[in-house]
Amino acid sequence: MSATPSTASTEATGTEHSLIERGPGFRSGLRDRRRNLTVATVGTAIVAAVFGCTGPALIIIDGANAAGLSATQTVSWIFAVYVFGGLNSVLLALYYKQPIVGAWSIPGAVLVADALGSFSLSEMAGAYLVSSALVVLLALTGVLRRVMNWLPFPIIMAMIAGALIKFAIDVVKAGSATPWIVAASVAGYLFFSRFIKRIPGVVGALVVGGIAAWMSGSITGTEHDVTLTAPALVMPSFDLGAILAVSVPLAVLVIGAENAQAIGTLMAASFRPPTNVMTLLSGLSGAAAAGFGGHTANIAGPMTAICSSREAGPESGRYAASVVNGLLFMAFGVFAGVAVAVVTALPSELVSTVAGLAMITVLLSAFQGAFRENQFQIGAFFALVIAMSGVTIFGVSSPFWALIGGLAVSLLLESHHFSRREETQGAA
Numbered sequence: 001m002s003a004t005p006s007t008a009s010t011e012a013t014g015t016e017h018s019l020i021e022r023g024p025g026f027r028s029g030l031r032d033r034r035r036n037l038t039v040a041t042v043g044t045a046i047v048a049a050v051f052g053c054t055g056p057a058l059i060i061i062d063g064a065n066a067a068g069l070s071a072t073q074t075v076s077w078i079f080a081v082y083v084f085g086g087l088n089s090v091l092l093a094l095y096y097k098q099p100i101v102g103a104w105s106i107p108g109a110v111l112v113a114d115a116l117g118s119f120s121l122s123e124m125a126g127a128y129l130v131s132s133a134l135v136v137l138l139a140l141t142g143v144l145r146r147v148m149n150w151l152p153f154p155i156i157m158a159m160i161a162g163a164l165i166k167f168a169i170d171v172v173k174a175g176s177a178t179p180w181i182v183a184a185s186v187a188g189y190l191f192f193s194r195f196i197k198r199i200p201g202v203v204g205a206l207v208v209g210g211i212a213a214w215m216s217g218s219i220t221g222t223e224h225d226v227t228l229t230a231p232a233l234v235m236p237s238f239d240l241g242a243i244l245a246v247s248v249p250l251a252v253l254v255i256g257a258e259n260a261q262a263i264g265t266l267m268a269a270s271f272r273p274p275t276n277v278m279t280l281l282s283g284l285s286g287a288a289a290a291g292f293g294g295h296t297a298n299i300a301g302p303m304t305a306i307c308s309s310r311e312a313g314p315e316s317g318r319y320a321a322s323v324v325n326g327l328l329f330m331a332f333g334v335f336a337g338v339a340v341a342v343v344t345a346l347p348s349e350l351v352s353t354v355a356g357l358a359m360i361t362v363l364l365s366a367f368q369g370a371f372r373e374n375q376f377q378i379g380a381f382f383a384l385v386i387a388m389s390g391v392t393i394f395g396v397s398s399p400f401w402a403l404i405g406g407l408a409v410s411l412l413l414e415s416h417h418f419s420r421r422e423e424t425q426g427a428a
Helices: 007-011 026-036 039-052 055-067 071-096 106-115 121-141 143-150 153-177 179-195 201-215 240-268 275-290 301-307 319-334 336-343 348-358 360-371 377-389 398-413 415-427
Strands: none
Touching: 026 071, 026 319, 039 201, 039 301, 039 319, 039 348, 055 071, 055 106, 071 275, 071 319, 071 336, 106 121, 106 240, 121 143, 121 240, 121 275, 143 240, 143 275, 153 179, 153 240, 153 301, 153 348, 153 360, 153 377, 153 398, 179 201, 179 348, 201 348, 240 275, 240 301, 240 360, 240 398, 301 319, 301 348, 319 336, 348 360, 360 377, 377 398, 398 415
16 A cells, blocks of 8 residues: 655655655745645644643753753753754755654653763763764665665554554543543534634644643643753763664664654655655754754654644645744754743643644554555554554664564565565556
């Protein structure tokens, strides 16, 4: 099974076999951005930004505090991953006119927070640079694109469904903790989806849920200081132990978990993502982030899923949501000292609920892509279960192992599907 490409995705892969995929170009993206800045695209971008700037930011703050980093070093870390991650969004979305969102690796932040107890920030920055060099090397060889083209589509879609289903489950969990906020958010989603279709349901969920949170007193102050702190450069040094402990696992996370999720999500939404350039830019921006102590700056799976969903409006204009999201991420990074204090005042249950509702259409597409046709079904099932488990092995999270496990099962039990697919592709 293959997704039906949209107009934008067809334009963006005019040179599908070249190392640097061509797209419609910046002039086209800039020319059309104004008419595509609708309530749907801007609202979806805000939802994605709220999701990306709340809980994930706290992971960095908690990790930095546990490692004993100074306030300046913590702000520099946040500055690096959000500014360069957001820049990825703006550049890729404008050039390819696809809803590609850049951010950073959440499991990677957990990985490096643990390693900061054993290595200095300077040594960690050196390990980040080596990791980014590995990502760039894989992009220049075109290996990742060949692998993604070879992987069975149902297995990729099952991995996406398993990786993102937790966001839907979190809505139910949040409902047991703060039922009134979650009920108001769901009611807002349903009301806007049914009666005010010009405004995405997730925007209605955010507005109505936000009002309920405010009325219930759940939006409170924050323990974080509201201060403006300038980021500082970090001079890298290279330690073999840090490179072995951090560089390879981090590179695998960027490629096998983060970028693979985003690529699969875009495929589920009928786009043909520029795999090589997404990987190359992740490596280059990751190297830039390392100069400020940032661990990665890559393509984000969950936020790409939000901005590529039907909630963001017509396919041809969804890239505008990624542009707005990227600008919001960059602003968050520049004003990290103030922004963290503001966004952490939102109740986590509200953020979880809105994010889960935003994933509905993406999950439907992923499940349909995984199990609609009678091919690679056993491998897809294994990929789904592994991704849903959330297991982490050797510091690498479940989406990567879902692809590996699903593929291994299909090679053992469904090898005839591979030969049938090759015959079909050859005839086409």
